[in-house]
Amino acid sequence: MSEPAVMTSAAPVEVPHEGLPPGFGLGIAGKVAFSIAVVFSLFQLYTAAYGALPSQVVRSMHVGFLLLLGFGLIANLRAVSPLARSWFWGLGFLGFLTGVYNWVFYVDIIQRTGFLTRTDLVIGTLLIALVFEASRRIMGLPLALIAGIFLLYCFFGNYLPAPFIHRGYDFEQIIENFAFGTEGIYGTPIYVSAAYIFIFVVFATFLEKAGMIALFNDFALGLVGSWRGGPAQVSVLSSALMGTISGSGVANVVASGQFTIPLMKRFGFRPAFAGAVEATASMGGQIMPPVMGAVAFIMAETLNVPYADIVKAAIIPAMLYFGACFWQVHLESGKAGLGGLDKASLPNPWAAVRLHWPLLLPLAALVYLLFAGYTPIFAGTMGLALTVVLILGTPLAALIGPLAFRLVFWLAIGLGAASFMKYGVDILSLVILALLIACATFKGGRETIRICIESLAEGARNALPVGIACAIVGIVIGTLTLTGIASTFIGFIISIGKDQLFLSLVLTMLTCLVLGMGIPTIPNYIITSSLAGPALLELGVPLIVSHMFVFYFGIMADLTPPVALAAFAAAPIAKESGLKIGIQASKLAVAGFVVPFMAVYTPALMLQDAGPVAAAYGYPVEVAYILLKACLGIVLWGAAAVGFLFARMAVWERLMALAAGLLLVMALPTTDEAGFALAALCIGLHWWRSRKAVRAA
Structure with missing residues (x-):
């Protein structure tokens, strides 16, 4: 977070x-x-x-x-x-x-x-x-x-x-506007930091202390480690899983990159590519439901919509983002002639789940509560409380035996679930208090209490930069509110977009990328959405889609040279230039650059407004059709960027693949038909040429 x-x-x-x-x-x-x-x-x-x-x-x-x-x-x-x-x-x-x-x-x-x-x-x-x-x-x-x-x-x-x-x-x-009331420093961003973000940062810290990172790493290593380009695939999957609880970006690069980047380099990947894989996958954690990044909570509060609506809008784009990462790793590995890790030496992913399955309960409870309509504050508090119960219960399980502890644990969960609508927080608070008293009576329990106290302290420390960013960006929001300068910028974008929406989108994208050269995602989103969000809405872009457009490019700014924070965070670990890593990361994150544009023209990609396909065949059919186009586009762009599909691609094949992908995205009359036809021709010709080369060899 x-x-x-x-x-x-x-x-x-x-x-x-x-x-x-x-x-x-x-x-x-x-x-x-x-x-x-x-x-x-x-x-x-x-x-x-x-x-x-x-x-x-x-x-x-x-x-x-x-x-x-x-x-x-x-x-x-x-x-x-x-x-x-x-x-x-x-x-x-x-x-x-x-x-x-x-x-x-x-x-x-x-x-x-x-x-x-x-x-x-x-x-x-x-x-x-x-x-x-x-x-x-x-x-x-x-x-x-x-x-x-x-x-x-x-x-x-x-x-x-x-x-x-x-x-x-x-x-x-001016002082009253910025230092008192709710329009300046104490505005919406700091409210979201205090009410939502802090809770989820502490929640992620407790889960990490409970062993969730080890579970994710073992699961990812066992599940995809044997695939082509195994170590890089592990990096993508583990970062995606970490994104479900932390939503952090650059911090994830530093934390998980210590393990994944050296492993990728030893396996044969170029240092720049290894660093780019970790940077791209880690930044994707901010768009990975259910927790996502801190911006998602600010967006929900700003738009006054349930947080679950933001999560729903992010599901398909997140799948496409990480799918593009998996696909390009697969292609890069094929181009370099790299296989996978020895399956016999890898852990069993399902054995790791069976061993640590209780850790999934807080995450499952969090997802259920968010989609059941409860507030993020309540959902995060309940998830955190369950995590504390699990941590404090571990030494008791060793003391009284696993069977007895399971009976007590499920009895407490059953009682909590039966009356949690009204007394959930109170019941869990009493359970935690009882566990604290019990743990304080023996050495192993006291050590567990110390771990919980350390988690509280580290959670506050981890939330510090987010909170400071939310406080300082209140100055920007307060200025926009006080002076009305935002209306000038909005009018400028509308004047361009009334004839060319695409130019307005490009202008908004460039604004996000330029701002992102010096500031984190949170202030980047808040500033740009305040300026460009209303303008895109006036131009007919659905509300959530317009803000997700800004959100995505705020994230992409951390991967885009010349100032790519995530790439430069990976540089010391990969022992490679941050600029080279940023260039590779921009290729890997192709979905992050394309999906927002696709969603503007076809909002069904973010499960928003229905289009003409939905009117004729139903909404699920339209979503499936848009997803098919997006996946095919990602396949083509990945091949064009890497220069490999079934074999190394010629320049004309890469240009054909790029053109076919663009036609599928443009959403103009007959462009879909032309895109599918050109894609089939490109893939068919390349397959025929690669088979011919194999037979000749």
């Missing part, structure tokens, strides 16, 4: 000290940061489960904790002198006090809206400055720079020429 913590990758490697996991610092300062992270998680979990505080208070405290933990970790991991450490800790506590101020004076601030006191202005100014500094330190300069340009526009936009001029705003109005 989270973007990678820049500060963690830049921090020096440290050895666990005094029982603390790495990543928090050493000594007393490390213990303080660790404790803050645990309290942060407990605060967010409590408010998610019981919702006792007003939303404005939860948002302000969420930002306060982000600033306290963020500056605390900067002090512990980056500061090189005692004075610098004191300075950053001081900034962190000031940031936390801004949240406490909003909590203590919550009612007073509401009552004096429009008439802020001098203290309010000081606190608001301090909050904005600290959010900018935290963003610069944690997320890098580009995002803070973009937000700073928007903020300066609020102050000085009244001096610009038309059409960019606005009426002008005084200092107090």
